[in-house]
Amino acid sequence: MKHGEQKAPLGPEPWGVMAVLSVIxxxxxxxMLTSLSVYMSVMQPHFRWSEAEMGAGPVALLLGMSAGNLVVGPAMRAIGVRGxxxxxxxxxxxxxxxxGFAGALPSFMAAMVLAGLGVGMxxxxxxxxxxxxxxxxxxxLAIALFIGGCALASATMPMISGRLIEALGWRATFWTIGAAAGLICAGLVHVLPRTLCETCGGDGAEEPGLTREQALRKPGYWLLAIVLTISQLSLNAILFNLIAYLQHxxxxxADAVKIYSITNFMSLPGLVIGGLASDRISARILLPVILAxxxxxxLALLGVGGETLWQGRVAIALxxxxxxxxxxLPAQAGSMLLTEMIGQRAYAAMLGIIFTINGFVGALAPVAVGxxxxxxxxxxxxxxxxGLLTLLASFAALFCRNEQCAPAVAAPAN
Structure with a gap:
């Protein structure tokens, strides 16, 4: 081992950690999250739910996920990464x-809140x-590949869930997917580092950047939170209503699920390109372009219901x-921009707050669209x-400025 490579023994290799996190x-x-629309399309006629009631399940899942995001920072410090x-x-x-045991909307929503809490954490x-x-x-690139793993799941798991629902029914599919995820994750978490210290090679106290209190006082931080919240609201609205929209x-x-899956699959090349670009270009430049x-x-979806066949095909293709x-890419570029703005000292806690805000607001999207x-x-x-709101968010993202102005030893780490 060469001098200066002392950090390697402290924990798993970063790319190995990224791979495990991607599988989880x-x-x-x-x-769970991106396959829920497939379940809902079958459960709606079974329970005779209205369009607004059909959005209650995704809302409960997203609210639970947002609450889980909020406790990530404190929980990581208390029980470590692996825990x-x-x-x-x-x-x-x-x-x-x-x-899978739900017999009515309230019990189903309660199950979704519990699942969402876990997914967020x-x-x-x-x-x-x-x-x-x-x-x-x-x-x-590493963050992009991690999100890309989730995007690949969004492209493949809805189709797998759909096939399982056809073969086993929606209740048995809930049980099957849940059991499989539990067994695989139980084996994988042992590969993760016990704490962040094992991956960064230190105790985190000397990480440069703003403290939590300093970041909370910066207007740029809150503007970034608003921008990402609008983006997430729009993404959730499309994500959880696309299959129903295409059916209408x-x-x-079958065709609606296929288009839904292909759309999610397209994010893979986009994430790789965006990840490579974000290592060379400031996220302050990339985020407005991504949102535009x-x-x-x-807005291209407005042409799907066109009178002519070619218009609908062009709209779907666009x-x-x-x-x-x-x-x-908004989550990836936004996370990179947050690093540029506040540094690493309070990064996990501040990222959790942003994802909690846009998660709670974004959770309203399925019901609001209904x-x-x-x-x-x-x-x-x-x-x-x-589409108009997202365009406005793109313009607002131009004013998210670098807020990192405090030295690493300005205050104790949070």
């Missing part, structure tokens, strides 16, 4: 299995925090290529409003 995210995000992921994955699995926020601390080079536009369920493309892709390619659909008798109005 694949199972929990893909098998946090083990507890979160176990909670998600219990909630998903419980959903064992996927995106803690995963990005661990990767951000572990990588000093290629950080943007004349597609059968998200807005354009959202949506899949544009929206799909950037769907995973209400808007019933009020306007169509999807055109909510889709137009979502």
């Amino acid at each position: 995210g694949f199972l929990l995000i893909g098998g 946090l992921f083990a507890f979160g994955a176990g909670m998600a699995v219990c909630g998903w299995i419980a959903a 064992a996927t995106i926020v803690p995963g990005i925090a661990v990767i951000s601390q572990s990588f000093h080079q290629h950080r943007g 536009s004349g597609f059968d369920q 493309l998200q807005a354009a892709g959202t 949506f899949v290529m544009i929206w799909g390619s950037v769907a995973g 209400w808007a659909y019933e009020a306007s008798r169509g999807y055109a109005l909510p889709v137009f409003c979502l």
Whole structure:
């Protein structure tokens, strides 16, 4: 071993940690969060839920996930990285299995809250925090590949869930996916470091950047939170209503699920390109561009219900290529921008607050779109409003400035 390589024995290799986190995210995000729309399309006629009631399940899952995001920082300090992921994955699995026993909307929502809590505590926020601390080079690519694993799950797991529902029924599919995720995650969490110290090679006290109190006083931090919240609201609205929207536009369920999965798959090349770019270009430049493309892709959906066949095909193609390619990038670019703005000292806690805010607001999206659909008798109005809001967020992102002005020893780490 050469001089200066003393950090290697302290914990697992960063790329190995990233791979494990990606598999856990694949199972929990893909098998639960992004597959829920497939379950709901079958459960709605079974329980005779209205459009607004159908959005209650996703809302409960997203609210639980947002609450889980909020406790990531304190929980990681209290029980460590390995303990946090083990507890979160176990909670998600219990909630998903419980959903298979649901007999009415309230019990189903309770199961989704439990699953959401676990998903929030064992996927995106803690995963990005661990990767951000572990990588000093290629950080943007590593975060992009991690989110890309979740995007790959979003492309494949809905189709797998759909096939399982056809073969086993929706209740047995809840149990099967939950049991499989539990067994795999139970084996994987032992590979993770016990604490962040094992990945960063220190105790975190000397990490440069702002303290939590300093970051909370910065207008740029709150502007970034608003921008990412608007983006997440729009993403959730499309994500959880796309299958229903396509079915109302004349597609059968199989074709709608296929388009949904292809759209999610398109985020993989987008994430790789975005990850490579973010290691070379400031996220302050990339984030507004990404949000503008998200807005354009959202507005492309307005052409799906066109009178001519070619118009609908062009609209679907534009949506899949544009929206799909950037769907995973706001979280990646926003996380990178937060690092530029506040540094690493309070990064996990501040990232958790942002994801909690946009999670709670974004959780309203499925029900809000359902209400808007019933009020306007169509999807055109909510889709137009979502596209316009995202465009405004793109403009606002131009003013998210670097707030990191405190030296590393200005105050105790939070």
